[in-house]
Amino acid sequence: MTSTAFGAAAPAVLVLEDGTRFDGSAYGLTGQTLGEVVFTTGMSGYQETLTDPSYAGQIVVMTAPHIGITGVNEQDKESEKIWVSGYVVRDPARRVSNFRSEGTLDDNLVQDGVVGISGIDTRALTRHIRSAGSMRGGIFSGEAHNLSAGEQLELVTSAAGMAGRSLSAQVSTTTTYTLPAVGERIGSVAVLDLGVKRSTLGYLAEQGLDVVVVPQDITPEDLLALKPDALFFSNGPGDPAAAESQIEVLRAGLRAGLPYFGICFGNQLLGRALGFNTYKLPFGHRGINQPVLDKSTGKVEITSQNHGFAVDLPIEGSFTSPQGFGEVEVSHYSLNDNVVEGLNCLNIPAFSVQYHPEAAAGPHDAHYLFARFREVVLATKGETK
Template sequence: MSSTPALLVLEDGRSFHGEAFGARGETFGEAVFNTGMTGYQETLTDPSYHRQVVVMTAPHVGNTGVNDEDPESGKIWVAGYVVRDPARVPSNWRSARPLDEELAAQGVVGISGIDTRALTRHLRERGAMRAGISTTETDPAALLARVRDAAPMAGQELADQVTTKEAYVVPAQGEKRFTVAALDLGIKAMTPQRLAERGVEVHVLPATATLEDVLAVQPDGLFYSNGPGDPAATTHQVELLQQALGRGVPYFGICFGNQLFGRALGFDTYKLTYGHRGINQPVLDRTTGKVEVTAHNHGFAVDAPRDGTPTVTPYGAAAVSHVCLNDDVVEGLELRGPDGELRAFSVQYHPEAAAGPHDAAYLFDRFVTLMESRTGSTTGGN
């Protein structure tokens, strides 16, 4: 069977020739790489990858096909997909269809048969950058011009493009202990499930929710999810979080929720050269001294003091609670009151770990303990 040629061009002019994988056509986005050796279906359906062309560093992709149980949202969000050696035939008892068939059905343009190791090394040295994939353009210079016309990730506010349109509830499993208002900035389906497993009823709200919307569910705590875009371009959710912190609402945020927590506390954010994306990142929890292997997907980070010195904020004393052991990037924040009691916290990585290690699952328990301490009850304050 004959294959369709495909072309990938980076904004600095480097190009790669390969074969079409998935839909035919043309697409543009920020080229980033993911180091996970498994979990490609969860990666594809993670809304945090909206507007990004994802390069898989693992050479063989698609071996287990696609099933209907593992998606983290209702669709594939990546702008484009880059693999070296796609599986010719999936082999797994849970597989419902091949990966390339799913990509084509959802209109996701990809490319295969290129040297992803060389591409990854290039992105590590030059940084994440805009890219285009085309099965219709054969001239690299012509595609490059369109790549450079595409919007960069910096300065983009994208949560409104991936959030739920209507609020919904994920019921607690077993006895209901607490109620949490979760702001959907690009939430992964496994996250509210992890809370539900701990007796938490989760009210998932759109990214445009107001303080009145949050308080209407009478929450014992507030949660901010992961999501795409530049945290420095986001204002509404930062203001909402500041209002909630001012009222003493217990808070837990992950990924984008960590960056917005940092901004709410008065810290700046910045764009990483090539980001952290994978399921094998070592992080130190300074509150326990333990090192955990964690799942990441972020291209921005919080600029906060990493020397352990607390920063005085209008809401309490803020400090860095977690750091990445690869590059010392801030991976978590905490807010404490005058007596040292925990009031709010966040992490930059994914404790729901779909896919990935479960070292960080304790953070959901930490949130439950925080709500217990603030309500004075193990069955919630409602």
């Protein structure tokens, strides 16, 4: 693979598994990449999207037409690298215009080995995915662009889909590490890294918790041996039905009485740990403008989301956990399609949300959930604020 200098009209093509093709120009690295093609509706925060480990295995389409004008910088990264499998934009910025910029998005894509495509009708592509559903796809440029249409399509259709796929090992830490509490310490939280973002860890530490980040393959015994005061499961990529070992870790923590907070993938795993099912959404929720209703307050929160799977529960009523954890209710749901966006356990100190309350690029409507977690931890310890 090689890089293509910005402005060069090296041809590229995006091929979907249904045979649909979009011709454009190479952007970032030239070569070949495969993944699930999904769209995100955020008009800002592209660097946070690219460095979110939850996007591993996905070719991300930006619905906003102009991308790259603010460049990139070290501070806005959510992890150490770009995780997307490929990147699709309509009009990449010709120059960077922001005082915080430390480099260009194009150079960053090349540096992190991301094959992209620009100059295609992303509106038409988004409408197609919204009608037909997210599907496998591939970007082909450079020598890969010379493959026949049939050869390119065969590569796409032979690639692994997202359903049934476990990706936590690709994005998780391999060693345990700790971030100290900020301010008055109230205890410690074990964070299962399924693709955790930097901002999440910082917000947990700001609640007075020592943040002990552990690998995704930790055993229930090793987790409990750390004697944490609470448990947190992060966002991450993949199918929750393929995360059996992580689900067993969560069940062990719940049985031990640990207060639990999960976001995104952590919400889906709480649902499965309680004994409920999950399912794949047709095209998922991705972007920073997703409306969610908080049933306890009646307030609408505008949220940041990135998920292709959801918990399978009705949004009204309470339900008995098949795994013996008592009653459970849906606490939040999407106002776009009534998808479950949060769970609240009525008999154990556990709750979760499907969206991202830590969203560094905004919005920040749901940031209060970190303070709520602090209150749950203190209440479980018999203390007050």
